[in-house]
Amino acid sequence: MGPAGTVTNMIYLQIAANGLVLGGLYACIAVGFSLVWGVLNVINILHGSFIVLGSYVAYFAYVHLGIHPFISIVLSGAALYALGYVLQRGIINRVVAAPVLITLTLTFGLDLILNNAMLVAFTADYQAVNLAHPLGTIQIGPIFLPGDRVAAMGLALLLTVLLYRLLRDSRIGRAIVAVRMDREAAALMGVDIWRINAVTFAVGALMAGAAGALLSIIFPISPLNAPLFLGKAFVVCVLGGLGSVPGAMVGGLVLGVIESFTSYWFGPERSVTISFALLLVLLFVRPSGLMGRRGYE
Amino acid sequence: MTALLTLDNVSRRFGGLNAVDSVSFSVEKGEIVGLIGPNGAGKTTLINLVTGVHPATSGRVRFEENDITRARPYQIARRGLARTFQIVQPFPKMTVIDNVAAGALFCGHAGSVREAQNIAREHLAFTGLADMAERPAASLTLARRKRLELAKSLAMRPRLLMLDEVNAGLNQTEVEDALAIIRRIAEQGVTIIVIEHLMKVVLSISHRLVVLHHGQLIAQGAPREVVNDPRVIEAYLGAKYAGKREALH
Amino acid sequence: MRAWAILIAVVALLALLPLAGNNYALRLATTVCMYAVMAQSWNFIGGLAGYPSFATAAFFGLGAYASAILQGQGAPMLLSWAFGGLAAMAFAALIGGAILHLRGHYFAIASLIVAEMLRELINGLPDLTGGGKGMNLPILRISVASEAQFFFYAMLVLAFVCAATAIVVHGSKLGFGLRCIQQNEDAANILGVNAYAYKTAAFSLSAVFVGVAGAIYASWVKYIEPPDVFDILLAVKPMVMVLLGGLGTIFGPALGAVILLAFEELVWRNFLTIHAAALGVIIVILVLFLPNGLLSTVRGWLPAKASSP
Numbered sequence: 001m002g003p004a005g006t007v008t009n010m011i012y013l014q015i016a017a018n019g020l021v022l023g024g025l026y027a028c029i030a031v032g033f034s035l036v037w038g039v040l041n042v043i044n045i046l047h048g049s050f051i052v053l054g055s056y057v058a059y060f061a062y063v064h065l066g067i068h069p070f071i072s073i074v075l076s077g078a079a080l081y082a083l084g085y086v087l088q089r090g091i092i093n094r095v096v097a098a099p100v101l102i103t104l105t106l107t108f109g110l111d112l113i114l115n116n117a118m119l120v121a122f123t124a125d126y127q128a129v130n131l132a133h134p135l136g137t138i139q140i141g142p143i144f145l146p147g148d149r150v151a152a153m154g155l156a157l158l159l160t161v162l163l164y165r166l167l168r169d170s171r172i173g174r175a176i177v178a179v180r181m182d183r184e185a186a187a188l189m190g191v192d193i194w195r196i197n198a199v200t201f202a203v204g205a206l207m208a209g210a211a212g213a214l215l216s217i218i219f220p221i222s223p224l225n226a227p228l229f230l231g232k233a234f235v236v237c238v239l240g241g242l243g244s245v246p247g248a249m250v251g252g253l254v255l256g257v258i259e260s261f262t263s264y265w266f267g268p269e270r271s272v273t274i275s276f277a278l279l280l281v282l283l284f285v286r287p288s289g290l291m292g293r294r295g296y297e
Numbered sequence: 298m299t300a301l302l303t304l305d306n307v308s309r310r311f312g313g314l315n316a317v318d319s320v321s322f323s324v325e326k327g328e329i330v331g332l333i334g335p336n337g338a339g340k341t342t343l344i345n346l347v348t349g350v351h352p353a354t355s356g357r358v359r360f361e362e363n364d365i366t367r368a369r370p371y372q373i374a375r376r377g378l379a380r381t382f383q384i385v386q387p388f389p390k391m392t393v394i395d396n397v398a399a400g401a402l403f404c405g406h407a408g409s410v411r412e413a414q415n416i417a418r419e420h421l422a423f424t425g426l427a428d429m430a431e432r433p434a435a436s437l438t439l440a441r442r443k444r445l446e447l448a449k450s451l452a453m454r455p456r457l458l459m460l461d462e463v464n465a466g467l468n469q470t471e472v473e474d475a476l477a478i479i480r481r482i483a484e485q486g487v488t489i490i491v492i493e494h495l496m497k498v499v500l501s502i503s504h505r506l507v508v509l510h511h512g513q514l515i516a517q518g519a520p521r522e523v524v525n526d527p528r529v530i531e532a533y534l535g536a537k538y539a540g541k542r543e544a545l546h
Numbered sequence: 547m548r549a550w551a552i553l554i555a556v557v558a559l560l561a562l563l564p565l566a567g568n569n570y571a572l573r574l575a576t577t578v579c580m581y582a583v584m585a586q587s588w589n590f591i592g593g594l595a596g597y598p599s600f601a602t603a604a605f606f607g608l609g610a611y612a613s614a615i616l617q618g619q620g621a622p623m624l625l626s627w628a629f630g631g632l633a634a635m636a637f638a639a640l641i642g643g644a645i646l647h648l649r650g651h652y653f654a655i656a657s658l659i660v661a662e663m664l665r666e667l668i669n670g671l672p673d674l675t676g677g678g679k680g681m682n683l684p685i686l687r688i689s690v691a692s693e694a695q696f697f698f699y700a701m702l703v704l705a706f707v708c709a710a711t712a713i714v715v716h717g718s719k720l721g722f723g724l725r726c727i728q729q730n731e732d733a734a735n736i737l738g739v740n741a742y743a744y745k746t747a748a749f750s751l752s753a754v755f756v757g758v759a760g761a762i763y764a765s766w767v768k769y770i771e772p773p774d775v776f777d778i779l780l781a782v783k784p785m786v787m788v789l790l791g792g793l794g795t796i797f798g799p800a801l802g803a804v805i806l807l808a809f810e811e812l813v814w815r816n817f818l819t820i821h822a823a824a825l826g827v828i829i830v831i832l833v834l835f836l837p838n839g840l841l842s843t844v845r846g847w848l849p850a851k852a853s854s855p
Contacts, residue, residue, distance in 0.1 A: 037651070041651075043651055043654075043655075091830065091834065094834060095833060095834070098837070099596075099598075100598050100650045100651050100654060101592065101598040101654075101785065101789075101793075102833055102837065104598060104651070104654055105782070105785055105786065105789065105829055105833060106829065106830060106833045106834075108782055108826075108829065109825070109826040109827070109828070109829025109830045109832075109833065110826060110830060111826070112822045112823060112825055112826030112829070113822075113823045113826035113827060113830070115822065116819075116820055116822040116823035116826065117823060119819075119822075120819055120820065231662075234655060234659075238655075270670075272666070273662075273663055273666040273667075273670075276659045276662055276663050276666075277663065279655075279659055280644070280645075280656060280659055280660070280663075283645070283648060283652055283655070283656050284644055284645075348736060350732075350735075350736075369735075369740075370735040370736050371735050371736075371737075371738050371739055371740045371741065374735075374736055374737060374738035375738050379736075380736060382733070382736075386730050386732060386733040386736075387730070387733070388725070388726055388729040388730055388733065388734075389729060389730075390729055391725065391726075391729065395722075398722075399722070399726055399734075399737050399739075400737050400738075402719060402722065402723075403719075403723065403726075403734075403737050403738035403739045404737070404738040405738070409719070410717070410718070410719065410722050449737065453737065453738065
């Protein structure tokens with residue numbers, strides 16, 4: 001292959017690498033959403049706003065207290081965990097067994113409230129975390145990647161893996177998985193379904209908040225971005241299957257790479273439409289996802 | 298050879314498993330055929346194949362000379378095949394009479410909802426549910442729900458009726474009542490396939506038995522013969538008993 | 547029948563409204579009629595058939611744009627309105643083929659995605675649709691008062707036709723079949739219901755009137771742009787209205803439309819910045835405390851009918 005071919009290969013390699021970095025973040029964005037959907041059978045429209053709220057926590061922590069967003073993961077995570085737990089226990093728990101229409105409308109209504117509250121509190125203006133000491137560019141072979149993004153992706157993947165270990169190895173984690181597999185059987189075995197619901201939802205919110213903190217250094221922050229993140233979470237879920245952490249990982253990475261390439265070939269404005277089109281095709285052909293087991297409908 | 302229903306080497310694969318494996322048999326008009334076999338033998342899957350709920354992976358299903366292998370459930374229903382479900386499937390929020398009217402309406406035996414409701418009354422009377430007509434289906438006891446399921450199927454005016462464990466969960470008296478109704482249905486010329494695990498019931502009502510085991514047809518014939526067939530005994534009770542049986546004869 | 551009597555009485559009363567000479571009231575009433583049409587339409591697929599569709603915004607926007615484009619080519623207004631409805635209906639029939647076999651959440655998402663993609667499509671064809679800059683519609687050369695009356699009557703007629711269709715469908719084989727599908731689709735199939743055809747019919751019905759409403763709306767406001775006519779709230783509000791009034795009932799949607807509009811007017815005039823949150827609060831209260839809608843709840847309060855001997 002002559003020099004021209006090598007250059008094209010390098011570009012594709014770079015695009016793929018960009019996609020993987022993005023994809024790791026997408027996985028983190030989606031995994032909480034996927035867990036809530038898989039375990040509670042609730043599509044949490046609030047998820048996008050949770051992420052944005054997490055970003056704001058990190059932003060204000062940085063601007064007023066000088067705390068690096070990577071450390072704010074803990075702050076955002078804790079804040080959103082609390083919010084999620086309260087919301088679930090207080091409101092969402094009452095409709096968990098209700099039909100799709102009810103749960104969807106409810107989380108939509110709650111999101112209207114949260115999003116509006118953020119708009120009033122923070123305005124729609126886009127904020128950004130401008131790091132005083134950015135990590136600069138890292139070079140891996142022929143590929144150049146922004147250091148902060150790579151670090152963010154690394155942390156995102158780390159969080160996702162931690163969640164996976166939690167689900168597998170802790171008592172509460174295994175209870176969550178049990179409920180996801182068979183709610184009635186789990187109840188019969190003495191699992192406190194209400195508590196598991198609350199914890200799962202809260203964990204989902206935590207992951208959203210943590211993801212928000214990581215994203216604060218990459219994406220502009222505004223309540224207007226919430227639907228964008230929600231849309232990505234949807235696509236990742238359908239790609240990777242519901243309630244599955246490895247699925248979210250794979251789905252996220254695949255989406256990241258696809259978006260990276262479609263952005264390059266068709267322009268960034270089109271890439272959202274294309275991922276939606278992909279989602280539709282997937283729903284048509286294989287609703288349980290590339291990896292998923294037959295989850296809830 | 299004008300059998301009512303013919304299965305020709307019908308198979309259904311789920312993943313790597315053959316839930317139904319090259320099954321061939323036919324049912325003549327006016328028969329009552331008992332479809333038996335241990336749990337998991339594939340009996341319900343077979344019914345699902347015939348009614349179009351799952352497509353057969355291979356083989357042919359013929360009903361009254363027509364190939365219905367690839368037909369959709371609603372088309373098969375309109376051709377004259379009805380079935381009941383093992384776990385009853387009523388329309389819970391609709392009244393009993395509307396449940397039955399649905400069968401008449403959508404199989405083309407009534408032009409309007411009103412007409413269908415009139416037809417439904419006959420079938421309710423036949424199954425002894427006449428005084429429950431205006432109750433919501435969800436409020437019925439299990440035995441009555443089973444009869445509702447039956448009435449719904451009858452309203453479809455089927456030529457072939459497939460009953461899937463119609464006696465599951467019923468007590469002795471209820472079983473006797475159900476049997477009486479089934480016999481009356483047969484007297485009206487409806488061909489019946491009965492999936493049943495109660496041997497006594499199946500023996501008392503069937504003209505012929507078909508036995509499935511691990512998805513395969515292992516025996517068919519007159520009830521007394523089939524019941525004494527060593528392969529059938531082995532399928533239900535294991536080789537040990539089959540051997541003992543042999544030794545005694 | 548009682549339903550027809552109620553419908554004709556209400557419409558007859560409303561028809562007298564212009565005599566009051568209050569343009570503001572007329573504008574409100576026009577909006578109520580439009581909301582009622584959208585809620586009633588959604589009820590076909592969401593209430594009767596039980597498929598939670600988020601495509602209402604797609605139908606509205608498509609009707610608006612189809613009509614606007616046709617009028618831009620010089621076609622007469624009324625014809626363009628009809629065209630808007632037909633375009634929406636054709637779109638529904640087409641999309642239905644792709645998504646109606648999905649159930650529950652997946653159907654909801656798919657219908658939402660379809661709406662989003664349609665919006666992107668309209669945005670991405672600026673030569674035809676003006677893209678992000680929007681489209682203008684022809685001005686009518688009549689007085690403000692006459693215009694208010696004209697559009698009021700237009701929406702009223704549409705609302706009447708839509709409600710009449712609802713009454714007919716509810717009592718028909720189609721309505722019966724849809725109710726069966728909603729309660730147990732597998733059983734319905736086995737009983738001889740061609741579920742696919744029925745669902746497509748319901749989905750198309752949920753589109754045609756909304757499409758015309760979008761077209762009338764476009765002519766009424768004279769300027770449309772994608773975020774305006776494809777707004778997701780246009781998909782969610784009809785659901786809220788139907789839930790308010792009573793899922794699957796005949797007049798529930800209209801009742802919900804009136805209540806929601808009354809509430810909106812109150813909040814919009816006084817608390818503009820939090821009107822989205824206010825809607826959210828209504829939704830939460832509704833879902834938690836009035837899950838069957840007002841009609842059923844009120845019926846539950848009325849003393850039970852004496853049983854016949």
